[in-house]
Amino acid sequence: MRSPRQRLLLGVTLGLALAWAAALGGFALSRSLKVTPERIQRYLGSIVWNQLTPAERDSVIRRVATMLNRLSPDERRTARMDAAFRQFQPGKQTPTDLPNCHRSCRRRW
Numbered sequence: 001m002r003s004p005r006q007r008l009l010l011g012v013t014l015g016l017a018l019a020w021a022a023a024l025g026g027f028a029l030s031r032s033l034k035v036t037p038e039r040i041q042r043y044l045g046s047i048v049w050n051q052l053t054p055a056e057r058d059s060v061i062r063r064v065a066t067m068l069n070r071l072s073p074d075e076r077r078t079a080r081m082d083a084a085f086r087q088f089q090p091g092k093q094t095p096t097d098l099p100n101c102h103r104s105c106r107r108r109w
Contacts, residue, residue, distance in 0.1 A: 035067045035070040035071060036071075036075070037071065037075055037078060037079040037082065037085070039067070040064065040067050040068065040071075040079065040085075041082075041085070043063075043064070043067070044064065047060055
């Protein structure tokens with residue numbers, strides 16, 4: 001049997017180890033959930049616009065808007081200047097630029 005002092009020391013050590021593990025896990029989780037311009041570019045590059053229905057296209061646009069709104073102002077400014085994002089900005093793309101665009105999509109423009 002261990003002495004009370006050793007049990008206390010073991011308990012404190014295990015508690016600190018668990019606290020550090022939880023803190024590092026939370027840090028890793030928050031870092032993986034952070035939206036970056038590169039992640040938005042990858043997401044936009046993975047979308048096949050020709051195969052989306054108008055409802056799906058609308059949900060993709062809403063998701064991208066949410067992701068852009070989660071960026072910091074500096075990152076948003078940098079993303080706006082990037083050529084990869086210019087093709088997806090409103091006013092820069094007409095319905096004829098989107099191949100096989102549905103008529104309901106054209107009405108919005």
